[in-house]
Amino acid sequence: MAERAARLAGPVIVLAAGIAMLAWTWFKWPDPLVDFGRELYVPWQLSQGKVLYRDIAYFNGPVSPYFNAVVFHVLGVGLRSLVSVNLLILGSMLLMIWRLWVVIADRLAATLACVLVVTVFAFLQFGDIGNYNFVTPYSHELTHGMALSLGAMLCLGAYLREPRSSWVMAAGLLVGLVFLTKPEVFLAASTSITTGLAAALWVQGATLRRTGRVVTQFAVSTLFPPLLAFLLLSTAMPPIEALRGTLGSWIYLFDPQVSGLSFYSRIFGTLDLASNLYAMLVGLIWWGALFGGVGAVALRLRRRSPRRGWMWWPSLAVMGIGMWMLSQRAEVMWDLAFRGLSLEMLMTTIGLLVVVVRDRRDSIVWRTVVRLVVTTFALLMLAKMFLNVTLWHYGFALAMPATLVMVALLASWWPNFIDRRGGCGIVMRAAAVAAAGLVIWTYLHQFSLLSSDKRVLVSRGGDAFWSDAMQYDREGNQFDTVARGHAVNLALETLSRLPREATLATIPEGIMINYLSRRTNPTPYINLMPPEVLMFGQDRILDAFRNHPPDYVLYVQNSSSADFGFKSFREDYGRQIFQWITENYEPVATPTEPSYPIVLLERTR
DSSP states (O other): OHHHHHHHHHHHHHHHHHHHHHHHTTTOOSOSSSSHHHHHHHHHHHHTTOOBTTTBOOOSOSHHHHHHHHHHHHHOSSHHHHHHHHHHHHHHHHHHHHHHHHHHSOHHHHHHHHHHIIIIISSOOOSSOOOOSSSSOSOHHHHHHHHHHHHHHHHHHHHHHSOOHHHHHHHHHHHHHHHTTOHHHHHHHHHHHHHHHHHHHHHHTOOHHHHHHHHHHHHHHHHHHHHHHHHHHHTTSOHHHHHHHHHGGGGTTTOHHHHTSHHHHHHHTOTTHHHHHHHHHHHHHHHHHHHHHHHHHHHHOOTTOGGGGGGHHHHHHHHHHHHHHHHTTHHHHHHTTTTTHHHHHHHHHHHHHHHHHHTTTOTTHHHHHHHHHHHHHHHHHTGGGTTSOOSSTTHHHHSHHHHHHHHHIIIIIHHHHHHHTTSOHHHHHHHHHHHHHHHHHHHHHHHHHHHTTOOEEESOGGGOEEEOSSEEOTTSOEEEOOOHHHHHHHHHHHHTTSOTTOOEEEESSOHHHHHHHTOOOSSSOOOOSHHHHHHHOHHHHHHHHHHSOOSEEEEESSOSGGGGTOSOIIIIITHHHHHHHHHHEEEEEOOSOTTSOEEEEEEOO
């Protein structure tokens, strides 16, 4: 009975944490204007018969939009339909993470990893813009790609235990589906799975013939989803356009105009290279000293030697002082403490690769191969933010695997190493639990500061969600009375008085308003932020507006164009489009207060 209770303790703790976080953050996840509206509008339009890439300009792969369109077709069009499925996907991801971390570590590490997912990564918002969570993500390609990648890693783990062709082919199919999401996820998934497959064949001493057969099975399975997507798209558009759609963001990945935007340089860390390198080094030294000190004490302890029991106190004192220092600098913990994660993952990956080669014939080396796969995936997921790792913004997904690998390292791999050397590994495990607790407390506290003012209910029925009444800076200080949720509600009220069949373009962003008002944009270009204008071309967008002019244009003046290094849509990067709009439209209403103006314009000619 006690053993069964111990085995159930971890899942029960994770479930309780998930329910508590779900209740606390209930429908406070979406942003009322930025990004997530696209994740609702595009599948809604696809469910109405439009075709991706032909009728809607899109720069990611086709899997997620069409999957969400099926969700709308089956469950009905509504935010709650999509949230329900996303919660199911999140639950499946937790199950896969639990299974993987039990394999590569133990139940304690699996419990800590899953609790971190639900308390830090899955639901929270750490800025004035939402969408960086697994319930209403800014891009479903990212969250779907991660779920598919976890599935592929589980399939590879099953192949290592039981070398069957079906497991290799299943892993290949899943990696092929990842190709149809986002390049950064595919890069991480394909490289890690390929590395694991090569290591598996090495460990198994596979013959050249068997190696060729396994590689062929994996390659053919991986190519199948993109090929099928190309053939299906070809039935609705010319083959060259179908190919572009199948390739998704790969076309723009090396476009210097897009990749050279200051936004992406800041995310990667090269915009302030010296400061970021310094922060990486400091973070690595800080955590190394903290856990290195605890590990040194734990190695000196002897589990069966009561005379050394007094050494528990120095260990706990070192950890306590370190934790207290971090708690006094909460902003350092939540914003800067994980800058060294890239270097830690790099060293861990190299170390595991050495172990696999060294222990090739070990009967349990397959577990090390799975560790190598997971760690390689975690390392490559950091590629987009390698020099500027944080757990918020893109880090909610990109840094999550690396954080969970660190949990396995501190709560299982190092303690087991200490135990094998005759030390007291439980000291390191206790330190890992304490560190995880501090991280969780810090991030929950930060979330409470930034999001406690979500009191405005936007829209109604199955699309209703809570939005911000104020905006805050990163320290939780109010800096502007910008009621974005209230602004959107007033815009929706104004639009409700227009003719039912009237079309609408919301510029440069804010397609959420189109979705909530169920107003169609007659052009394929639903978002006119700098990356989209650079990718699709201002001339093409302008031609589309001339050929299919919307009846009304809603201009959101306070857009986030400055994040990309531009003044505004009207002043520089979209000036030609805005000039054409001013020549052909005239304002009819400013449905919001001056603090956040959204101007409605009507076509005059």
